[in-house]
Amino acid sequence: MKQRRPVVENILNANDQLAEENRSRLDTAGVYAINLMASPGAGKTSLIEHTIKQLTGKLNLAVVDGDIATSIDADRAKAAGAEAVQINTGGECHLDAIMLQGALNQLQLARIDLLLVENVGNLVCPAAFKLGTHQNVLIASIPDGDDKPYKYPPMYRDVDALVINKIDLLPSIDFNMDYFQRGVQVLNPGLVTFPISCRTGEGLESWLTWLEEGVSGHNPTNNH
Amino acid sequence: MKQRRPVVENILNANDQLAEENRSRLDTAGVYAINLMASPGAGKTSLIEHTIKQLTGKLNLAVVDGDIATSIDADRAKAAGAEAVQINTGGECHLDAIMLQGALNQLQLARIDLLLVENVGNLVCPAAFKLGTHQNVLIASIPDGDDKPYKYPPMYRDVDALVINKIDLLPSIDFNMDYFQRGVQVLNPGLVTFPISCRTGEGLESWLTWLEEGVSGHNPTNNH
Numbered sequence: 001m002k003q004r005r006p007v008v009e010n011i012l013n014a015n016d017q018l019a020e021e022n023r024s025r026l027d028t029a030g031v032y033a034i035n036l037m038a039s040p041g042a043g044k045t046s047l048i049e050h051t052i053k054q055l056t057g058k059l060n061l062a063v064v065d066g067d068i069a070t071s072i073d074a075d076r077a078k079a080a081g082a083e084a085v086q087i088n089t090g091g092e093c094h095l096d097a098i099m100l101q102g103a104l105n106q107l108q109l110a111r112i113d114l115l116l117v118e119n120v121g122n123l124v125c126p127a128a129f130k131l132g133t134h135q136n137v138l139i140a141s142i143p144d145g146d147d148k149p150y151k152y153p154p155m156y157r158d159v160d161a162l163v164i165n166k167i168d169l170l171p172s173i174d175f176n177m178d179y180f181q182r183g184v185q186v187l188n189p190g191l192v193t194f195p196i197s198c199r200t201g202e203g204l205e206s207w208l209t210w211l212e213e214g215v216s217g218h219n220p221t222n223n224h
Numbered sequence: 225m226k227q228r229r230p231v232v233e234n235i236l237n238a239n240d241q242l243a244e245e246n247r248s249r250l251d252t253a254g255v256y257a258i259n260l261m262a263s264p265g266a267g268k269t270s271l272i273e274h275t276i277k278q279l280t281g282k283l284n285l286a287v288v289d290g291d292i293a294t295s296i297d298a299d300r301a302k303a304a305g306a307e308a309v310q311i312n313t314g315g316e317c318h319l320d321a322i323m324l325q326g327a328l329n330q331l332q333l334a335r336i337d338l339l340l341v342e343n344v345g346n347l348v349c350p351a352a353f354k355l356g357t358h359q360n361v362l363i364a365s366i367p368d369g370d371d372k373p374y375k376y377p378p379m380y381r382d383v384d385a386l387v388i389n390k391i392d393l394l395p396s397i398d399f400n401m402d403y404f405q406r407g408v409q410v411l412n413p414g415l416v417t418f419p420i421s422c423r424t425g426e427g428l429e430s431w432l433t434w435l436e437e438g439v440s441g442h443n444p445t446n447n448h
Contacts, residue, residue: 040368040376068377068378093349122346123263123264124344124349125349143265143393145265150293151291151294153292154292169367169393
């Protein structure tokens with residue numbers, strides 16, 4: 001979806017405009033929103049579950065889950081204790097701003113501090129569609145291999161933070177972290193990076209702190 | 225890409241027509257062609273490397289590698305000993321029939337028995353675009369999780385065979401094979417399945433036999 005032929009260009013412009021409307025709506029309500037993107041199975045839903053469990057009590061969280069067919073992810077988010085809205089994309093390979101707009105209509109935004117948006121599992125298409133969130137976060141995964149920044153550059157180039165999940169599998173897998181990080185740095189110098197394991201809990205502390213600081217910085221007078 | 229609005233419908237019809245042209249060209253030349261699809265990092269390139277190394281000498285192989293940016297995969301296929309053509313999709317999230325047509329123009333088809341086409345790493349979009357190959361094969365991967373058939377049904381529904389890679393990681397990962405297989409069977413009853421490990425070589429024998437039988441059955445008088 002990166003070759004911008006005329007029709008595609010118009011679609012993207014319309015999307016960007018709606019994304020700006022989403023953003024100002026979130027800002028007005030004092031909601032700090034994160035767009036989580038990853039290939040299938042990298043651990044988006046697991047990271048969301050851990051985040052809900054750790055931050056509930058400190059912050060009011062909600063989740064928007066994008067999937068092409070089921071509501072498994074929203075069910076998991078609800079089970080972990082957060083308000084959750086499912087977007088079933090009907091086969092579409094990414095979320096777009098109008099889908100998020102529909103989901104925002106179903107949430108009581110004034111009650112929410114932190115909104116986690118789980119995009120469709122796809123390492124190509126979501127990069128081209130802004131949603132209006134404040135941060136775009138990519139979750140990489142050790143078993144996916146150390147060549148992914150080289151093979152999927154648009155996704156690595158456009159994100160604001162990178163989570164590297166499943167670091168507990170490093171002893172079982174040939175993954176050259178230097179090679180991976182060199183690829184990341186070329187595309188996105190100085191990118192904020194969180195090596196974690198949802199399985200063991202390693203590294204989650206820094207991720208949670210980053211989110212809490214984001215919420216405070218976004219809306220310092222937010223007291224709900 | 226599954227919601228068939230009018231414009232999309234026309235694009236897909238044009239694609240299907242070109243796919244048929246590709247198919248008859250392959251048949252005329254006696255080439256048996258496989259479309260390999262998977263999420264990023266599931267092991268498409270590793271499986272191709274093993275297949276080239278094991279079947280070279282018995283069959284004449286060639287590889288077409290689709291990637292959104294680099295030529296890493298074609299380089300790996302060449303290093304393993306096969307003729308290889310790279311398709312750089314320029315950001316597009318899947319191969320289509322016209323891209324394969326361009327690649328076929330660069331190969332001496334009459335000299336090839338088995339053509340392996342490596343699609344872009346994506347568990348959504350490639351399912352909607354036929355290429356004209358004889359078999360569509362999906363590579364699943366243990367670390368991607370046991371819920372993938374439930375979350376990406378179109379891909380599982382439309383394939384002719386399923387490879388389950390990285391089974392050497394089963395002891396390190398929570399993966400319920402029964403749950404996974406139940407999801408597969410609902411979508412695609414009786415699907416031919418090959419549990420393998422490219423790392424240890426386990427299970428590759430059956431995969432290679434299936435390919436060889438496919439080549440023989442496709443063109444029994446093929447003697448080149």
